[in-house]
Amino acid sequence: MVKSALKKLLLASGVLRLGGKLAGGGVAILMYHSVREDPSVDCDVLGGIIHSAPVFRGQMELIARHFKPVSLDDVLDYLRGGKELGTPSVAVTFDDGYADNYLVAKPILDQLGIPAIFYVAVDSIESQTLPWPGQLRHAFLTGRAASWTAADGNVWRLDGRAERLRAFEAASARCAKLCGKAQKTFLDRTREDLRAEPVALKERPMMTWDEVRSLVRGEHLVGSHTMTHPNMAQLSETEARAEFSESKERLSQQLGKPVVHFSYPCPALQPHWADRTVDLSRQLGYETGVTTDGGLVRKGDNSLRLHRIRPTRTVQGIHWNLEYTFMGGIA
Ligand SMILES: [Zn+2]
Known part of the structure; x- marks a missing residue:
């Protein structure tokens, strides 16, 4: 209780924001997966990766009001020495390609003018099965x-x-x-x-290609999350090459535009990326790659292995995590 009250006080005082400015800025990239009106539905299947729609809305309202929402294209431009983003900037990302990204999260993002990137596991979209x-x-x-x-x-x-x-x-x-x-x-x-049956979710699991295409007709971006969601650092060179390049090609065909953004699948094992996968992704034409390693993205970082931040389950929690991270901590 005391801890939470103290956090509230510190957030309201602006002390953290000042600390963040002194620490030199950067971009926080948030990592979401699923956003559901009722998170208890299907949570046995998806585990702890579901955010409730009201909490997600509250977190996005916080970002729209207190931070500067930026796209992954903006992050890339910033890392290449382009325009300064203004501190503190936040990019919103989604992994996997769940149908709720389109049905629940997108309307909230659009209403608040927040651009996001959706990294889809291509095989899951095509087969309409969960990763x-x-x-x-x-x-x-x-x-x-x-x-x-x-x-x-x-x-x-x-x-x-x-x-x-x-x-x-x-x-x-x-x-x-x-x-x-x-x-x-x-x-x-x-x-x-x-002796288990295949998954039968109460709701359609993945976005359709039509839905994925409609994301890029608006302000949003779509990136690759591989074909079949393996841990890229654990694959042979041939396998890793196929996962990088087939997903990139299929997505580019479906979207009618080049795909340059990549997200390393959530690891059941660490590490989930390696220097050789970073090199390979560059050779194959990717320009950014996000990982699940925590922390801020700062000028000079390699754009093909970017840090991200896991969003907490509350609005105040994410406010604290962001301000703390901009001060140089790892939330
Ligand atoms: Zn994933």
């Missing part, structure tokens, strides 16, 4: 099997929710290293072993 973490989580939480035997011979008991989630994490560490057909085979086999 693998949601599918795997669902299989572990709903399967009828009493235990699961991993490839290394370890047997995981599936008695309660906590045990199931621990087994899911072990399986995720394996699945994150796979892409394309190998990943699909792993998912199918694991679902079979667990």
Whole structure:
């Protein structure tokens, strides 16, 4: 309670804002996934990546009022030595390509004049299936099997929710290293072993191509989040090249314009990017890449491995995190 009251006081006093100015500015890139009117729906499948629409609206109103909303194109221009953005600037990003990004988040962003970038996992858009973490989580939480035997011979008991989630994490560490057909085979086999049904969400899972196209007709940008959502640092060079380039090509065809922005999928394993993936992304024509490493983006940063900030679940929480980050902290 005291902590929260103190934070409120500090935010209202403007002391943090002054500290941020002295620390030299920069851009905060926020990382969202899903925004739902009712976050409890489907949360078993998606886990902790859902924001409620009222909280998201409150956070966007805060950004529109207290910060300068900028696009990823603006961030790139800033890093290349173009125009100063004015402190403190905030860019809004979404990973994966959930249908709620279009149906719930976009109207709020448009109303407030905030440009965002939507990084889509191309295979998920085309097949209208969730990226693998949601599918795997669902299989572990709903399967009828009493235990699961991993490839290394370890047997995981599936008695309660906590045990199931621990087994899911072990399986995720394996699945994150796979892409394309190998990943699909792993998912199918694991679902079979667990005696689970495929995910049937209460709402349509992913955006359609029409919806993705309509994002770029407005103020928003679309970037690649790979084809099949692997951990890029764990793939062979051939696999990483295919994930980077196929997703870029498919998106460019669908949107009728070049795609230069990339987002590294959320890691079940660290690291989730490497110097060689950064080099490869540059060779293949990407100009920015965002990671899930925390912190601010500052002048001189490599545009192909940018930091982002995870938004908290409250409006005051994100206000604090942003001001604290602009002062040089890592929230
Ligand atoms: Zn993702």
